[in-house]
Amino acid sequence: MKKLRIKSIYVLLTIFVFSLLLNGCTSNNDTSKNKEIKIAEQYGLAYAPLQIMKDKKILEKNLPEGEVIWKQMGNTAAIREGMIANQVDVGFMAIPPFLIGWDKGMDWKIASGVSSMPIGLVTYKSEIKTIKDLTSKDRIALPQPGSIQHIMLSMASEKTFNDSRKFDNQLVTMAHPDGMNALLAKKDITAHFTSPPYIFKELEHEGFHKVLSGKEAMGKDFTFIIGVTTKAFHDKNSEGYKAFVESLKEAISFINKHPDKAADILAKEYDLPKKEVLKYITADGTVYSQEVNGLEDFADFMKRNDYITKSFKNKKEVLWEDVTDDK
């Protein structure tokens, strides 16, 4: 009698576990339910148009039947992995991480530019004037290898030392806020390659100065953040795709036309004083635009230094239709 009961419990348990497993299979696969848009964003002023879009519900307005799902992600690698796993339709990142994914066979293209930012390398050591003054003991914090900050540092070291990998083993991977705290502590990190608002905050401190700007490293202006979508999303949900690009356009022109109102919204979002936000979004070098700049320069540099194995012959290989870029 007792044995029988134990047996039946086992049977029930097995059925239970298997039904859970099967359930998992089905629910995992309904990735692109026709009108759903899953958008992954990161944190920072460069993503301001997304905050505007979210706050003013612009995408919801342009895509009435659609369902918009926002996902906050910590870093670019996670967004990329999410897009491979079909959990993210639209992601935002800099051009180098996009090119790395494209090189590794990811089926995705650039849908739009988002912003250009005055990024740069900051230090507190007065003896460090240019990157020539960095010694092998100096540790440089940046978000991660392969990030735009890393590629810009490599560009500058290629120009200065003819060796793009000179600092590769002195890097410390840190998210922007951690990197800023580490730099301000003046302990192990002697330099930090970062972007607004962190770079502005660091430079406010006495003795902190910029060693290298992104523009100097690149030799020209470039787009910092781009919007990328998977081919699956672009092809299967073309309505959603168009609505997204259109909404981004509206959000960007809202910031450019009404910086004051935009600052109101963003101040809430970032928990910063409005005056500060307004100063940041109208700062020199901060541009919100859908144009994609510097794509070829990044690709050439990364190909030349083996960060990627192939480059594109025609920009149509990496840009969706109707994306404007510097010719």
Place this chain on the structure above:
Amino acid sequence: MTNKFMDNKFILRFFWIVILGIIWQVIALSEVFNLTSFPRIETLLASLIKDILNGDIIIQTLYSLRLILKGLMFGLIISIILSGVSMISKVFEGFVDTIIAIAHPLPGISLLPLVILWMGIGERAIIFIIVHSVVWPLTLNLLAGFRAIPNIYKQIGKNYGLNSLKIIQYILVPASLPYFITGLKIGWARAWRAVISAEMVFGAAGNAGGLGWFIFKKRVFMDTSGLFGGLIVIILIGIMIEDLFFEKFEKMTIKKWGMSI
């Protein structure tokens, strides 16, 4: 007899590895998953061999192993002291119990932000994390080992006229050795985990960085097969230590003494 057993074990292990490899390959070839996230075995091996040939993976593995050995040594010394002290004095026993209760549940990685504040991001910080993950399980095991020794063993020793030092040397240490070895095994596994996760957060701590940094770099450059290469190295080292080092050590000691089968 023993030799045959050894051979058997290796053949068995090899057999199962081959079977698992075949299953892997079938899944990869079926392309249920994206090839960038589930690469074929030949791609994995090719990228591992490439990383071995250009020396990257070897230098970084040795670096990690050096950190682990250092951490394990410190951890071992601290554990022996802690458990020894708590065997001698009831007051200290309470202290050690309390500190284990406080510190043991804390994963090393959750201490990272604090460790960065206290000691920066150098090698010392990683070793601190390793020591933290090794010391508590090792101390617990040593204490369990000491406590499990029947009092009668000590009394027999006294009957033979051994002094305290001799009792420790000939009775307490050998009798608690099975616990000690188990503790060491757990400590070793914990140390591996600690070093890999700490390196993935810190980046290159030394000049080249360790295996965790290697894996992290592979991730951000989306080199999935290279990433698996790093994992394979971790597995191989784990098997080697388990099958060669610990097995030998057990055979030389507790198995020879008939304390374990």
